[in-house]
Amino acid sequence: MRKFIIAALQLNSNDNKKQNLRNVITLIEEAAERKAKIVAMPENMNYVGVEKESETIPGYTTNLLAEQAVKYNIYIHCGSISEDSKTGRPYNTTVFINPKGEIICKYRKLHMFDVDIKEGPSFRESDNKTPGSEIVTIETEYGNLGFSICYDIRFPEMYRIMALNGAQIIFAPACFLMNTGKDHWEPLLRARAIENTCYIVAPAQIGIKPSYQAYGKTLIVDPWGNVIAKAMDKPCVVTSEIDLDYLENIRKQVPSLKNRRSDIYDLKKVIKNN
Numbered sequence: 331m332r333k334f335i336i337a338a339l340q341l342n343s344n345d346n347k348k349q350n351l352r353n354v355i356t357l358i359e360e361a362a363e364r365k366a367k368i369v370a371m372p373e374n375m376n377y378v379g380v381e382k383e384s385e386t387i388p389g390y391t392t393n394l395l396a397e398q399a400v401k402y403n404i405y406i407h408c409g410s411i412s413e414d415s416k417t418g419r420p421y422n423t424t425v426f427i428n429p430k431g432e433i434i435c436k437y438r439k440l441h442m443f444d445v446d447i448k449e450g451p452s453f454r455e456s457d458n459k460t461p462g463s464e465i466v467t468i469e470t471e472y473g474n475l476g477f478s479i480c481y482d483i484r485f486p487e488m489y490r491i492m493a494l495n496g497a498q499i500i501f502a503p504a505c506f507l508m509n510t511g512k513d514h515w516e517p518l519l520r521a522r523a524i525e526n527t528c529y530i531v532a533p534a535q536i537g538i539k540p541s542y543q544a545y546g547k548t549l550i551v552d553p554w555g556n557v558i559a560k561a562m563d564k565p566c567v568v569t570s571e572i573d574l575d576y577l578e579n580i581r582k583q584v585p586s587l588k589n590r591r592s593d594i595y596d597l598k599k600v601i602k603n604n
């Protein structure tokens with residue numbers, strides 16, 4: 331399918347998992363009514379709280395999402411949930427479910443959010459989570475998809491690898507901080523879209539979380555870098571048309587993926603004028 335509607339859900343998830351999932355189901359129904367073929371969600375879609383909380387995959391949350399995928403004949407991208415790793419430090423995992431309700435791929439967040447923000451919070455995600463070890467893309471009837479989660483957006487190498495591996499639409503679900511998001515969220519997403527001439531779908535959390543305020547501003551960016559959908563500051567659904575012919579047209583106009591000089595990109599070849 332070359333042209334279709336994609337939806338991104340903006341959520342204000344808290345520590346009430348059952349309620350969070352009820353809210354998600356209502357928004358999935360709205361997205362399906364708006365003819366979305368893929369529905370994407372933010373990081374930590376089912377739980378944001380202080381408890382150590384995780385599930386198996388498949389498990390409670392993914393089974394529930396699989397039912398919705400079948401009910402509405404859509405693909406569901408779960409944003410991320412905390413996946414039991416049997417070590418006490420779960421993975422931060424995206425699950426992608428097809429309209430038959432099958433989990434067709436899984437991506438585990440690679441880059442741990444270990445930062446100290448001046449006049450803002452400090453985080454040590456690596457104390458509580460296990461990082462993944464694979465970059466993941468998948469071919470579907472709606473194009474080639476790539477997966478990332480939140481802080482990953484700061485690592486352009488990962489996006490370039492997905493684009494070189496064929497990704498046309500890259501998901502960047504997030505629970506971004508207000509402190510960084512106000513200056514970095516939109517420029518980072520637009521840069522990743524422009525440099526890889528791809529769509530970026532970035533569903534976000536909003537609201538007050540245990541130790542910070544989430545930035546929100548769910549975005550969908552096209553391969554020219556234009557913002558084609560942006561959420562208001564409330565839980566909601568945003569939709570946009572994805573047009574893979576438009577993407578190919580942009581890639582013909584600006585073939586930066588083809589014009590790369592991979593023969594030169596080697597740290598050993600940098601001339602240091604000291």
Ligand SMILES: O=C(O)CCC(=O)C(=O)O
Nearest residue numbers: 443480481505506507510
């Ligand atoms: O990169 C940032 O500024 C925010 C990242 C983040 O909140 C996360 O990865 O959980």
